[in-house]
Amino acid sequence: MCGIFGITDSKEAPGLAYVGLFTLQHRGQESAGMVTDDGTQLRQHNGMGLVNEVFTGKVLESLKGRSAIGHIRYSTTGSSHLKNAQPLVLNSCLGTVAVAHNGNITNADRLKASLQKSGAIFQSTSDTEVILHLAARYRGRNLEDTLARNLPKLAGSYAFLFMAPGKVIGARDPHGYRPLVLGRLGKSYILASETCAIDVAGGKTVREIEPGEMVIISGGKVSFRRFAPARKFTRCIFEQVYFARPDAVVAGRSVQKARYEIGALLARELAGVKADLVSGVPDSGTVYALGFSEEAWIPYQTAFMRNHYTGRSFIQPDQRLREVTAHLKLAPIKDVIKGKTIILIDDSLVRGTTSREIVKSLRAAGAKKIIMAIASPPIISPCYFGIDTPNREELIANKMSVERIRRFIGADALHYLSLESLVTACGGGKDANFCVSCFTGRYNR
Ligand code: SF4
Numbered sequence: 001m002c003g004i005f006g007i008t009d010s011k012e013a014p015g016l017a018y019v020g021l022f023t024l025q026h027r028g029q030e031s032a033g034m035v036t037d038d039g040t041q042l043r044q045h046n047g048m049g050l051v052n053e054v055f056t057g058k059v060l061e062s063l064k065g066r067s068a069i070g071h072i073r074y075s076t077t078g079s080s081h082l083k084n085a086q087p088l089v090l091n092s093c094l095g096t097v098a099v100a101h102n103g104n105i106t107n108a109d110r111l112k113a114s115l116q117k118s119g120a121i122f123q124s125t126s127d128t129e130v131i132l133h134l135a136a137r138y139r140g141r142n143l144e145d146t147l148a149r150n151l152p153k154l155a156g157s158y159a160f161l162f163m164a165p166g167k168v169i170g171a172r173d174p175h176g177y178r179p180l181v182l183g184r185l186g187k188s189y190i191l192a193s194e195t196c197a198i199d200v201a202g203g204k205t206v207r208e209i210e211p212g213e214m215v216i217i218s219g220g221k222v223s224f225r226r227f228a229p230a231r232k233f234t235r236c237i238f239e240q241v242y243f244a245r246p247d248a249v250v251a252g253r254s255v256q257k258a259r260y261e262i263g264a265l266l267a268r269e270l271a272g273v274k275a276d277l278v279s280g281v282p283d284s285g286t287v288y289a290l291g292f293s294e295e296a297w298i299p300y301q302t303a304f305m306r307n308h309y310t311g312r313s314f315i316q317p318d319q320r321l322r323e324v325t326a327h328l329k330l331a332p333i334k335d336v337i338k339g340k341t342i343i344l345i346d347d348s349l350v351r352g353t354t355s356r357e358i359v360k361s362l363r364a365a366g367a368k369k370i371i372m373a374i375a376s377p378p379i380i381s382p383c384y385f386g387i388d389t390p391n392r393e394e395l396i397a398n399k400m401s402v403e404r405i406r407r408f409i410g411a412d413a414l415h416y417l418s419l420e421s422l423v424t425a426c427g428g429g430k431d432a433n434f435c436v437s438c439f440t441g442r443y444n445r
Pocket of ligand 1: 235438439
């Protein structure tokens, strides 16, 4: 999971790209980077850390240009290291080209081996660099022709932003796994992972880039081009469950509304359950709990205080750090919990270790009974499309029944939302098709 943001034709491009990246910070916290274009020359600055740590006032001043593309990274392929921070820039016979990528190229190793055999020298260990080397090797008349020729060679998932002097190009894989939206701000165009980044930068969303579509912005004009036939739209449903900000709109439905409805559908599936209060594991669980509360007429209460300065445990790359930050960041509110039967809602249950710690801390705070409700179905299979789920053996639902998971996490009851309810709650428009492979184990070919 990463975030990408690009803006063209604005004298404030570097500052607005900063705002866009800052808004997308929840999508990755390892590194941030930006490339700007003054029409003749690209300038780059990448660094490890958060957007406000990487882009000091002095750095932003040095990034001159009327267009900018930027990236914030959480690594799924390639190590957590500055050389893998994006955008990547390559000087080749194509000229200078920068790329920012969200997704996972599943045939990158094979493509890389064959490019290396014919002399390509890679600067990073990230899968993203493959597209730049392919583009340098198999060229067309211009950058868009070159990309149209080479993008179909990639398998897996991608939302790309490319930049060359005078041009920004966005592209989305033929299944549309990872998000990419086009926005407008006066004479400027914006491309972003989430609509909320366009809103915060002061723009308006125009539309999603379609699967297999490229958008070319050059000379103040926008044009669209298909580089692959559109397949069935399979947006990652976890955007709504967990990744996207509540103020983002995915598939025509606000993430906040989708999460609220998921909570209500969970309540319907648990009809008749008795409890003193319903609460959510902050932050995403809170909206689910509010939807549940209204549907079930069970009062909502905040059972945990979240410390917002520790980062997001799921997207910290190291297991030990993940466990430590899980303890650090959630503090139970004892007065609310003591002697109560609690329905606690979390977005997903991956390894089960975080839920076990949460249940343990509720018990220690005096909870009488804990009913754990999960706002998504059991995750039985890994993600190959750019989300850092662990391998199959570490997925608790792949190796245990629901009853055994309940015992493992120590809850008195455990309920998962059905896949049907999840898709219903997320499906805002007629084209709202989603990838649900990690729940079914069936993948697109
Ligand atoms: S497999 Fe799961 S996490 Fe991966 S893209 Fe599909 S829905 Fe998203």
